[in-house]
Structures are given as structure tokens and as C-alpha cells.
Amino acid sequence: MLIYNTFSRKKEEFEPVNPPAVTMYICGPTVYDYFHIGNARSFIMGDIIRRYLIFRGYRVKFVMNITDIDDKIIKKAAEEKTDTSGIASRFSDAFLHDLEKLKINQADVFPRATEHIEEIIDVIKKIELNGAAYDGLDSIYYDISKFREYGKLSGKKLDELESGARVEVNSAKRDPLDFALWKKAKPGEPSWESPWGPGRPGWHIECSAMSMKHLGESIDIHCGGNDLIFPHHENEIAQSEIATGKKFVKYWLHFGFLNIQEEKMSKSLGNFFTAREILGKYPAEALRLLYLQTHYSGPLSFTEDLLISASKGFERIKNFALLIKENINSSPAYGESRFDFEKYRLKFTEVMDDDFNTPKGLAVFYDFIKDANSFIQNNKPGKEFFREAYELTKAIGETVFGIVHFDEINAKTEAGIESKLIELLIEMRQQAKLDKNYKLADEIRLKLGAIGVTLQDSKEGTTYRITV
């Protein structure tokens, strides 16, 4: 299996440190607001990569941090005249809720910065002990001159960075690129006790501390958005490697941006849709499908039309899943079942093994659906066929991609009074059709459609589907 590693800028053979165990960390949100669909792209693609690793037999421990103390939260709390913990808990609840709606599997751990103050302090102490921290009056800073390899992830050269660095006003930093490990509290700011006085952790340090605590000092995969490469991930490396003397991360994965009208979607530009807004109008699966259609590392220009197209694709997938579900128990025990399922499974694995090529993986899935539909039309497949079709659809569509949810598909109500009533109406409509009373026949179909029952006429008679 190949993974593109930002660190080497090459695709590398994936060899976790302790297979089949894989340790994976993804940078989660700062909970000061609802997240937008650009953020969602990272969360969804991270989720799919994790799912695929599991599908391939790895035992993945997946950690996603929640930054619940930070300048933005302090600012928001001040605006709303409330405390930071109130803001943090409100938006972290919203975050977890929206993740679930997006069909993103729960992380094994969702560590929060404020619950890891001890661990954070310990890491800072180690950095201090190794001579890479200094007291800059308002903060304890990391001294990047102590880490020779600074810039190795982002490929930046120190002198170039420094000439381009913007001048900060009133900075107590020795070097503009130094960054805060611990920010001393100003009056009225939330704070925790520390050897350097009351204060709060800097932004980068929490990821180092929590990654180490939950996954160990060296981990396999660390991922996040492209914009985190510098300075966030660069700083994480600097801190962690000075503290432990060990390589922090083996594979760095970065997600491309979601652009809107040729610009990066971002809070500060105000050109965003929150995940909530989108979920109010389109199924989560459509958004996942849209993201699957582009490779995770490249940019994606978002328009609502693309989401509409993806919704149509999702309809086709859903109809297929429904067909499978309807037939898995009702089809004859014996029938033509010579269909090469293995071909698709192998192809899927082959293309996904190449740096999680989801557009190709999806193409394999669509090929399978088309071929299977065609097979069903041209043969009389039995239970065995539908059972295998179910397995494969479940593996690719549900387990890995999270775009098929068999449990949520409304198969026909089993022999309930409702289905009897529907069948009664179908019979009456059949009579109307025989009488050439198409007006009545169409009215029955239309009205049933309005309440979520779709009728489908075919040679074998009329069938119905519940589509709500």
C-alpha cells in the first residue's frame, strides 16, 4: 500500500511501526463556532482513510483532538459575555453531533486540551530541560534556533522564512518564528497553574502532548488540512522531537482545500457554508460522495450544483442498495449466480491501495452497480447472488465509503396493515388501468408518491417502494 507522505513529498510503501496496529492522529477543530464544509472535507477524508485501513486488516487507533481553549474561544466568550467553557462545551457538542450526522465514525479518543494540562506541562518541562524554551515575559516560547531541522516538513529554509516573516508588535520573542508554548494569563483570562505561573497552553503544544499520551511518542499517521503544514505541524515536530529525541510521525497526510469561487473557503473570508446548513438541504451521503470523487490531496471547487449532481449519483446507489435489500430474502433459493464479485473487490483494493485513490475506487463501485443491475435484468439470480451483492455493497459502500446505510433503507413494511392497504390501492389502480381510466390510475400513483410510496410498473406487475 502506498501513501503520499508530505514529509518526503513522495509516495511511500506504508509500513506501520507495529503492524497490524496503526496509530493515527487527526487535527480536530477549535470549538468556537460551527464548522464549515471545508473543515468537513478533512474530517470526512480522514474518516474514510481510517475506514479503509481497517478494511485492509489494520487495527487502527484513531485520535481526534478538540481544542477547547484558545484565543478565538476567549474572544467569542467575551463577545457573548459568557465564559470560555460554556462556549467550548456548546460548540464541541455541536461538533460531535454534526460529525455523527455526516456519518463519520467516532474517534477512539477525542482528547481535549483542558483535560490534558498536566501532560502539556510535562512536555513543556522536557523542552525546557533540553534548552529549547525561554521565558519571554508574556509567554514561554519555543526557541526554534535550538532545533536544527526546523522547516523540514514544510520545506522552508530558515533565512527565507525570517526575511518574509511579518514583524510582530511588542513581541517578546527572540525570533519572529518562535512560538508560544505557554501563554501567561492576562487579567480576566481563564488559566491553569503551572511552573511558569497561571496561564494556558499555546496552540501547537496540545497536539504534541495529546498525541504522545494517547498514541505514544512516535506515531504512524498524522493528518490535517494543507494549511496546517506550516506552522502548526512544523511546530509539533520541533516540540515533540526536542522533548523525546524520537521521530514524531512517520507519515504526514494533508488534505486539499475546499475552494469556493476560486478562493479557499474560510471563516475569515466569510465565504462558507456550515456543515449544518448543508445537512439541512442535502443528505450527508451526497457530501461524502462529492468528496470521494476528488482525490483527498487536491483542491476541490465547491458549488451547489456539484452537490446536486452528487445527490443524483447517491440516488442511483441507494436504489441499488434497496434492490439488494428487497431481494436478499425474497428471491428464490436457486438461480443464476455466476457473477464475478471478486473481480470488483480486487480492483477496488488495488486502486485504493495507491494512496487512497477514492475517485478510482468509486468508479469500481459504480461499475459493479451497473454490471450487477444489468445481470439482474438479464438473469434470474437467486439468493446466493443477492447475498454476495449485499456483502460487497456493504464492504465498499458502507464500511469504507459510508455512503450506503442498509439499516436506514426503508424496505417494504413486512406484511403490516400498511402494505396491505398499499397493495389494495395497487389492485384498484390496476383495474382502473384495465378500464383505461388513466386519470384515476395516475392520480393514485401521484397521491401515493406524495406520501412517500413510489409505484413502479413493469411486465411482472406493479411494485412499490417506500422512499421516505
Add this chain to the structure above:
RNA sequence: GGCGGCGUGGCCAAGUGGUCUAAGGCGAAGGUCUGCAAAACCUUUAUUCAUCGGUUCAAAUCCGAUCGCCGCCUCCA
């Protein structure tokens, strides 16, 4: 200024030296079925890969130049 990415059919997008007269999705056109729909399937829809040169037996894929777009270098997924 430094670094990185991108430009493929009406739209999205994969492919990065030969199997590419270029996967897949959406859209469009025709067809099967049908009273009409719906669903599904079948057929058609790029001899061409921003432009211009070059390397090669062979290029969308490598090299150079040009044009256009985006991102990072400051908080940001």
C-alpha cells in the same frame, strides 16, 4: 520575494512514458420497457489532454518557455 499545487469532454474528475482514439459521475440525445411515468439497462456524446517549442521509437504523462488560476509563508481543515 521564497515555497507548494493546479490547468483533461457541456460540468466535475481519474490517469503522470506504450494496454490512452483518455476511467467514473452528472448533464444531453436516441433506444429497451411502458397508456404515460419512474427505476434500471443499452448506444452516442474528447483522434484529444492551457499554449508554444524540445527529448524519445513512443508524451496528457519528461524538459524548457509562455499564459491563466489557487494556496502557504499570520489564526485557519
